[in-house]
Amino acid sequence: MTKIQISGGIPLEGEVQISGAKNAVLPILTAGLLADGPVEIGNVPHLHDVTTTMELLGQMGVDLAIDDRMRIQLDSRPTNRFVAPYALVKQMRASILVLGPMVARFGQAEVSLPGGCAIGSRPVDLHIKGLQAMGAQVSVENGYIRARADRLRGARIVMDLVTVTGTENLLMAATLARGTTVIENAAQEPEVEDLAHCLVAMGAKIDGIGTSRLVIEGAERLDGCRYDVLPDRIETGTFLVAAAMTGGRVVARRTRADVLDAVLVKLEEAGAHISTGNDSIELDMRGRRPRAVDVSTAPYPAFPTDMQAQFTALNCVAEGVGMVTETVFENRFMHVQELQRLGADIRVDGRTAIIRGVERLTGAPIMATDLRASASLVLAGLVAQGETVVDRIYHIDRGYENIEEKLSGLGARIRRLPG
Numbered sequence: 001m002t003k004i005q006i007s008g009g010i011p012l013e014g015e016v017q018i019s020g021a022k023n024a025v026l027p028i029l030t031a032g033l034l035a036d037g038p039v040e041i042g043n044v045p046h047l048h049d050v051t052t053t054m055e056l057l058g059q060m061g062v063d064l065a066i067d068d069r070m071r072i073q074l075d076s077r078p079t080n081r082f083v084a085p086y087a088l089v090k091q092m093r094a095s096i097l098v099l100g101p102m103v104a105r106f107g108q109a110e111v112s113l114p115g116g117c118a119i120g121s122r123p124v125d126l127h128i129k130g131l132q133a134m135g136a137q138v139s140v141e142n143g144y145i146r147a148r149a150d151r152l153r154g155a156r157i158v159m160d161l162v163t164v165t166g167t168e169n170l171l172m173a174a175t176l177a178r179g180t181t182v183i184e185n186a187a188q189e190p191e192v193e194d195l196a197h198c199l200v201a202m203g204a205k206i207d208g209i210g211t212s213r214l215v216i217e218g219a220e221r222l223d224g225c226r227y228d229v230l231p232d233r234i235e236t237g238t239f240l241v242a243a244a245m246t247g248g249r250v251v252a253r254r255t256r257a258d259v260l261d262a263v264l265v266k267l268e269e270a271g272a273h274i275s276t277g278n279d280s281i282e283l284d285m286r287g288r289r290p291r292a293v294d295v296s297t298a299p300y301p302a303f304p305t306d307m308q309a310q311f312t313a314l315n316c317v318a319e320g321v322g323m324v325t326e327t328v329f330e331n332r333f334m335h336v337q338e339l340q341r342l343g344a345d346i347r348v349d350g351r352t353a354i355i356r357g358v359e360r361l362t363g364a365p366i367m368a369t370d371l372r373a374s375a376s377l378v379l380a381g382l383v384a385q386g387e388t389v390v391d392r393i394y395h396i397d398r399g400y401e402n403i404e405e406k407l408s409g410l411g412a413r414i415r416r417l418p419g
């Protein structure tokens, strides 16, 4: 299995180009299923999850092409299979995002139940309930969600809790339903907003974009469109934390500061100097050790769960004691045991990790368990004395484009070891 080897201790310096957002490109690709015409998507990140989504759509009969600038052309008119098989869903939970578009456009869908994963049980009951409220017949048999509808009808859906892909699935389904759908307590993540803007570019009528109340006027059909995916705020945040932990200075380019408020506030609290430009964020740590910070995860615009592991790593080498509370997923502390192998002082009490910063971590072989856990281990490796080897690095390729090349470009001593 491929590993990443890091020799820690170098302050990161320089500029890094941020890629398109994983959590926006995946729903936008599946939204292509709704369009009765060709769709062209730009700023697509080179990620394993994008490849999996293309494989999934390809096997449903969607025409796909990708050029050397990572622009994807997609035409869903030839779609002739309406199944998302277990083999692909188990690789990528976001495969569930074909459910809403398939029922809305083709009146049928069969999607393998995603099941739990390393970070929690992650049920999809709210996706199913929402589609039922819109008139779909849904059953779960042999591990598959089977949904049918002649034509979905608009409904008022009050989400029990804030779910990102749940909101996205129902939003997409509602664009082709008969009548008006209202989604209350909708997720407000920037990636949901990006999907909504892409749907509007296809001709969908959506009010309340970026708020917790989405009102969708269903259309008879949607057109093709061209759309560029927004920059990845989690990739951006990960590089900024890397700069802060190593006492360095990094400029993240082709990104957006306005969707990172909660993260930037915490980095400033940790002692970083931050300046933002039109499409850039500079973080300068001026050679200092970070101060410990308390963070508590919650849906946007609060502090994102997808940055929790990285801030846990930052606190490991900070001055003082930091408390990290995870409220979104019940089991998102798998990185803690691996960080402890590097010498971190962390105690987990229920949903909170209490981290006492140490002067130095020391390199060791460690194992990645999920995407952001892997990122946090790489960050820890950048500051650990000696050599760290992170195993099962395939997790990181789901969500970070060329992470070792980007970090090398900032001066890190990091390389991928063949499996």
Ligand SMILES: CC(=O)N[C@H]1[C@@H](OP(=O)(O)OP(=O)(O)OC[C@H]2O[C@@H](n3ccc(=O)[nH]c3=O)[C@H](O)[C@@H]2O)O[C@H](CO)[C@@H](O)[C@@H]1O
Residues within 6 Å of the ligand: 022, 023, 026, 093, 094, 120, 121, 122, 123, 124, 125, 126, 127, 161, 162, 163, 164, 165, 166, 191, 299, 305, 306, 328, 329, 330
């Ligand atoms: C591809 C994608 O965009 N992934 C993101 C998305 O995941 P995802 O959309 O899967 O996460 P959700 O927002 O749905 O999950 C939030 C919470 O709601 C629960 N829940 C969700 C749906 C449901 O039907 N029932 C239910 O109980 C989940 O178990 C979890 O505890 O949002 C998460 C929370 O910001 C991020 O960490 C993921 O990176």
Ligand SMILES: C=C(OP(=O)(O)O)C(=O)O
Residues within 6 Å of the ligand: 023, 093, 094, 306, 371, 372, 399
């Ligand atoms: C949890 C994540 O992704 P996914 O929902 O695709 O598993 C993530 O991006 O950190």
